[in-house]
Amino acid sequence: MNLPPRPGVFMPSGGRPEPVTAGPHKALFLDRDGVINVDRGYVHTAGQTQWMPGIFELCGAARDAGYALIVVTNQAGIARGYYTEAQFEDYTRWLHGQFAERGVPLLATYYCPHHPVAGTGAYHVQCDCRKPRPGMLLAAAKDFDLPLGECVLIGDMPSDLQAAVAAGVGTARLLGDLPPHPADLFAGLAPPDNPAP
Ligand SMILES: [Mg+2]
Numbered sequence: 001m002n003l004p005p006r007p008g009v010f011m012p013s014g015g016r017p018e019p020v021t022a023g024p025h026k027a028l029f030l031d032r033d034g035v036i037n038v039d040r041g042y043v044h045t046a047g048q049t050q051w052m053p054g055i056f057e058l059c060g061a062a063r064d065a066g067y068a069l070i071v072v073t074n075q076a077g078i079a080r081g082y083y084t085e086a087q088f089e090d091y092t093r094w095l096h097g098q099f100a101e102r103g104v105p106l107l108a109t110y111y112c113p114h115h116p117v118a119g120t121g122a123y124h125v126q127c128d129c130r131k132p133r134p135g136m137l138l139a140a141a142k143d144f145d146l147p148l149g150e151c152v153l154i155g156d157m158p159s160d161l162q163a164a165v166a167a168g169v170g171t172a173r174l175l176g177d178l179p180p181h182p183a184d185l186f187a188g189l190a191p192p193d194n195p196a197p
Pocket residue numbers: 031032033034035039155156157
């Protein structure tokens with residue numbers, strides 16, 4: 001039996017995902033390189049990490065509007081052998097810690113370690129998780145029982161938006177197209193307090 005390749009997932013708790021029942025029941029999906037950190041190509045150490053301006057404020061606005069924070073990132077550097085999944089997970093643990101320290105904890109990071117052309121070994125595969133395909137978003141929705149139509153994705157590449165559309169994510173934006181005050185994006189999506197009759 002040939003199982004389809006699955007995205008990797010890092011959750012701070014480790015092990016099985018806990019469904020988002022008590023907390024937010026929708027998510028802000030964030031691309032990583034070019035959204036969270038400056039995209040210098042295959043970033044995988046703390047020393048290479050430079051935060052994108054305003055990222056923690058953006059995450060705080062999403063948190064305040066009731067969105068859980070989930071990272072979805074293509075990691076062809078694993079497929080290419082530039083770093084291992086274990087190194088990536090160590091770095092991701094550090095990155096989650098940085099967000100937690102700032103009061104905007106990340107729920108999970110989904111990553112695609114594959115590449116259809118440049119991958120080595122088992123990573124050399126056409127998968128459904130490498131954006132623009134929707135596999136990471138669909139896996140997160142399944143793990144956390146998320147209504148994708150109420151979720152938001154922020155990326156920096158057309159492939160991020162294509163993945164969102166393919167998965168049925170309700171709102172997808174490029175980072176450069178956000179309103180000057182990120183809270184305005186989420187406020188505009190909230191249902192009105194007094195819906196018109
Ligand atoms: Mg990116």
